Amino acid sequence: MVGIHAAEHPRHLLADHSKKQKIAASIMILYRYIVYQVIAGFAIATAILLPLFSFFDLLDQLDDVGKGTYRVSDAFLYTVMLLPRRFIQIAPFIALIGTVIALGKLAVHSELIAMRVAGLSPLRISLAPLSIGVVLLLGVAILEQFVAPQLQQRAITYRANALELTVELGRNLGIWTRNEHSILRIGQIVHNTRAADIEILQLDSDGFLQTHTLAQYADIVGNDVWQLSNAIIRTFKDDQITAARADTIHWNSFVKPDDIATLTKPPESLSPIELAKHVEFLRSTGQDADSYALALWRKIGSALMTIAMLLLSIPFVFGSIRTGLSNKLVFATLIGITVYLLDQIIANTGLILRLNAAFIALVPSIVMILIAGFWLRRTF
Structure with a gap:
């Protein structure tokens, strides 16, 4: 009997090991499927939001068509060159709406329930949008430093030349x-x-x-x-x-x-490194650096806001699995609009009141992260 058990024991171990491998492989397949859905959700959100904001930019530029040598083609080119800047600005809301689209579709089709029954925890499901969110943040950081500032500054100069204006300094202002x-x-x-x-x-x-x-x-x-x-x-x-x-x-x-070149550009069009150097220059020469310091801290605050929107979207979906996808998107859009408006109001009010730039820029995102964390704890 002892010999039989000794012979059968390795077979049981091999069977258990094979079973665990199959479970791990299945979980990995599910994880990849969720990642694919999140990427698709981000792409859909970008395809909706980016053209919408660019359309508003185009409408604004069409008002100047006919002045100087500014033509419709120039307005389109100006709008296209601003696309990286607009993408950076709406990245937090792409994260929110894209995750809601992805997980909302899975919830509506009962795929989230099936995944949880199969042993996939809410935490592991949440890792997919969070990992894609990290990739989004890296992409935004690259655009912010190397692409968006250069294109935005070229767009401003191109428009100024066509309109025959000295836009860098302002007509008769210097x-x-x-x-x-x-x-x-x-x-x-x-x-x-x-x-x-x-x-x-x-x-x-x-x-x-x-x-x-x-x-x-x-x-x-x-x-x-x-x-x-x-x-x-x-x-x-x-x-x-x-x-x-x-x-x-x-x-x-x-x-x-380099300082002269920086002085002639709007604060939001500068890269983080340019902003940091210019803030140091203004302070070292006893000048007001509030607007440039705020622009720098708001770039950091935007990254934190993207994280906040990602965290907020997860309990938003898990907490209302039976709610239709359209309702989820409406609620997510309302949250995004409210947060965007409040962030703008807080930034402008804080600048007028000369409040600390870091405080103005970071408080909205930190508050949203705390709200999302509290909601996550209640949901999971």
Whole structure:
């Protein structure tokens, strides 16, 4: 009897091992199926949301058709170049609606129930949208750093040239920047190494005006050296003003060429690295950096909001398995619109009230993550 049991024991072990392998293989097949559904859901959400937001951009641009040399084809090209920026902006809502579409379809067709009966836990089912969400975040990070800023800035320049506007600086406005003892105004950027309509105000240690320089052009001949052309220098000393003219003079600038390029671009069009460097530059020269700091932190907040929307979508589906897919999508869309509007309101209000940029940008996403976490605990 002992010999028989000893002989049969390895067979039982082999059978159990084979059974476990089959279960593991089945779970992996189910997981891949869920991943495929989530990818399809993300693709459907992108195909709905991205053209919708781009259509609004196009409508806005069509109002300018006919001005200067701006044509319908230019409006379409401008809209196309903004597509990566729009995709980044709607990524959290693609995550929300895409996951609801994917898991909602599985729930409506009772596939979620079948998977749970087969031994697939809600946590393991949830890993599929979360893993695709991580891929989405990586894609957004690449677009944010290397693609969207460059295309958006080209779109702005292209539109400005067609409309015959100096959009980088604003018509008749120029840009102003300063450090402790100097104030600089640049009226127009001609190209990367030349600016026009330059004013330089030099202050003494007490903050009184020493010299005022007005130049027709400034050529950047070095990292710190500008060559001013057709300049008028007014000197203020002992209640007297003296003026002198010079064909060319050299000025040691406190503004680097990269800083000038950054000053002429909208904050949201800059990459995270450009924003971080520019915030440091503005603060080091005693200037207001709130809008640029907020733009930087909102990029981080957008990534957290994507995670929040992913976490929120999971209990949203599991908590209402019998609810129709159309109802789920309506509720998800309402949540997305509400969160988007509240985020915009909080950001603009916080900027007006001069609240901490990190606090303004991160609070909405952190609150949504906490809500999603609480809902997940109750659902599972």
